[in-house]
Structures are given as structure tokens and as C-alpha cells.
Amino acid sequence: MHIRGDHAELAVGGRLDVRSAADARTVLHTALDDGHGDLVLDLTGLDSWDATGLGVIMGAHRRAGRSGRRLVLRGVPDRMQRLLVATRLHRILAIEGGLEAESLPRV
Template sequence: MDEQTVEQVGLPLRVDVTRREHATLLTCTGEVDLATVSLLRTVMNDEVVEGRVDLVIDLRGVDFMDSSGLGALIGAHRKTRAFKGGLRLVVTTPALLRLLAITSLDRVLEICSTLEEAWPADG
């Protein structure tokens, strides 16, 4: 298991990266918006480029997300699928669940309520 924390001074977003054999867990804490989305997008892209195409993104610590954050998740979903991988989100925050529902992204993205549910069976 390999762990890393990615953050930029002054930005209200931190991404903890935990790499395991069968998937990578990205644990996000803070806000995902126009000011911070490039950090999340870069981390997700770097994982896929390095061949880690099964991503679990834990959004339980995210207290705000705007359309740029949703766009980054859609982009990561498309990219992981293109490389025969997958993207699963862990979401429990009512506001974020509502945002995913009203944009119908809950029909496109795999949304789980626990890490155990999101983690690949063989990982």
C-alpha cells in the first residue's frame, strides 16, 4: 500500500491518495469548485496515466461541489472506462447526493454509501 497527500497552500481541498493492488482510493476533504478542481482533476488523471484505472473517490468529507467538480468526475468516469477500469464514488452528504440526483449523474456514476461497498471485491 502506498499513501500520499496532495494539497496546495491556500486551497480548501485536500486529496489523500491510497494505492492498493486492485484500486486507488482518493479521499477528498474540503470544497471542490472552480478554484480547486484542477487539483482533483490532476490527481485523478495522474493515477489513470500511471495505469491505475480503478478509482474509488471518497467524497464524504466534501462539504461543497459545483459544476466544475461534477465535470471532473464525469471526465474521470469516461477516462477510466476508456482504459477498461472503473470509477466509484462514496457519497453520504445529503447536499451532494441531491446535486447528483438533480443532474441525473446518479444514473451514470456508480454511487456507494460506504467504502466497503465501493471497494472492488478482489481488492
């Protein structure tokens, strides 16, 4: 996993899973604590995430809310969009362009 960017926009690539969760959490928390306004998380380069990785995203979402900020997901890959819809997290998370269950490709 690699994360590049600053306190306003971060690009995540590789795998966001149990092995990378601690590093990702640290980077996200630092970006949230050091900035203001929306923090855009570009997931275009993300290959996969597991439950731990999704937990990191949800934790960052909660932290952003507590500090008056908003975590915005951009470029969510299709298979991860399906997971967000299945878990109804697409209704909680800010997703650029939004997600609609009907528009997602079936597997």
C-alpha cells in the first residue's frame, strides 16, 4: 500500500488490509488533524481492501466528522462500490458522484 498527498487530498494505491492498516491510519489521522475542509481520498489506484481496511476508512470518516471536516471518497473501484452498497455504507460515506445500487455492474 502507498499513500501520496497532503492534508487536502490523498491518493491510495495497492492493498488496504490488515498489514497496511496501521500505516494508513497514521497517515489519514495526520492529514485530518493538520488540515481543514474536505479531505479527498482518491481510491482509483486501490487494488483491494479487507474488513480492516474498510474499518480504517470508517475510523477516518468518524475522526473527520469530530473535527468538523468531511472525508470524501473519489474513484471507488466497482467491486468496492458493490461492498459499500451491500453494507449500506454508501449512505453514510461521502462519495464523489454518489453510488446507486441499480447502476452497479452485477457479478
